[in-house]
Amino acid sequence: MRPALLTASELEQRLSAEFPEAFNSDVGLAISGLWYGGCRVHLPLQPNSLRPGGTISGPVMMMLADVAMYVALLGSIGWRPLAVTTSLNINFLRRPAPSALEAECRLLKLGKRLAVGDVGIRSEGQDDLIAHATSTYSIPVEIR
Amino acid sequence: MRPALLTASELEQRLSAEFPEAFNSDVGLAISGLWYGGCRVHLPLQPNSLRPGGTISGPVMMMLADVAMYVALLGSIGWRPLAVTTSLNINFLRRPAPSALEAECRLLKLGKRLAVGDVGIRSEGQDDLIAHATSTYSIPVEIR
């Protein structure tokens, strides 16, 4: 596996500085694996992410899918925080248990201007996918 | 326009009780229009929804699209909070200004078990769409 251009802890530090509302110790998003072309991101259970029926809300999983795609992309192109999501498609497959979530992203295409990836989300310690997303990012032209 | 099964203020009160982390005075989500088959939802600008470049983050718009679809659905089938999103597809069209957002949802199909709708999101007071989503909800069988 080809290594990422940043280590997981470097990237976490930069994300904490740039997105303090998402990457902070309250939310607890953590990069549990990072390589060229993919990553794993861990999200602890948070009481306020539950919805009626004791399950985790859809927007929490959409946020996690989007973050995982962003992490995989920055790990593969380096720190270019102005990359932006241009589309996201998600299917919710199973009712998640009230537990921590693990997202795994792989880039399907990494072009100069556009990246496409997919993300599988599981409840921690489980095999079955609870959600599956596909997402597209636009990569800004680098000005040197 | 056929009226919704609930008024906007009844629905807001129930959502505040059921989803206090989303429908509260800090977040400020408000139903600005509700009719059978559709709705409008308003989201004030929140400092922590900004991302690098001064724009609003994708997950905030995905949450808003999901909420708008949920509101349109409950306004059209009555209070059945266990309805769940089964898929959401969103395209981000333009960089949003740092301002309040307006989402307008219309149901494209309202079946007994499944509803499909689309949602257009605009910056307050602007004509151009900044994001467009399509979403599917599963409607639980009602047990009487």
Add this chain to the structure above:
Amino acid sequence: MRPALLTASELEQRLSAEFPEAFNSDVGLAISGLWYGGCRVHLPLQPNSLRPGGTISGPVMMMLADVAMYVALLGSIGWRPLAVTTSLNINFLRRPAPSALEAECRLLKLGKRLAVGDVGIRSEGQDDLIAHATSTYSIPVEIR
């Protein structure tokens, strides 16, 4: 309504020359309306587009959605046939009757490099949508 850059009959002639397998008298695709930012396309019923249950197959509706988006785009940017679909998302809403189809496309965004639109498909003479698609096209840089 601002006029398209090409008339419907000009565009049909060019499409027939370039895509003879799709735009020919056997298939019968016809542009029934064309304006800047949108179009309507008509597809006659073809016996071999039916599938078990007497309904029209999904791929026929996907092809129609893709063609409608292409027509709306070329009507709005002029004849640039190398524009290519980068994504398409479709929801099948109702079982179509065995009849002709009408697709209506509107562009949601028309940028220099990227266009996004949505397409509603109806059975001829019916109000309800039978399918709804959202699609993205990449516009090639024009070399003069």
Add this chain to the structure above:
Amino acid sequence: MRPALLTASELEQRLSAEFPEAFNSDVGLAISGLWYGGCRVHLPLQPNSLRPGGTISGPVMMMLADVAMYVALLGSIGWRPLAVTTSLNINFLRRPAPSALEAECRLLKLGKRLAVGDVGIRSEGQDDLIAHATSTYSIPVEIR
């Protein structure tokens, strides 16, 4: 790998009888692998599937993705031809060479009423994906 409920050749025969316009010797669709939860489908190059620029048209790949999903589903639930696509999302990743296509489908969820899967499409003999689709099928209730 758990075996499918039908062999590839049994399923091909039934599909040829039911969908003669798609499964015939002119089109040449063939099931090159079939197991419980997935399949591989092969599509020879056809002159009329090319579009300007010498590449394969989008609708051909959408048809292939839809067929692969249908084959994987019927291989896993048995012959129930009334199963219908309810949604399909596809990203076109790279310009395909003018060659045969290979699609590989895996089911991400197989419920009683709903199945979700993804499909990767490659040019024959190549590693990189040229398109990636996610699709949902509705499974009819079996009447005995």
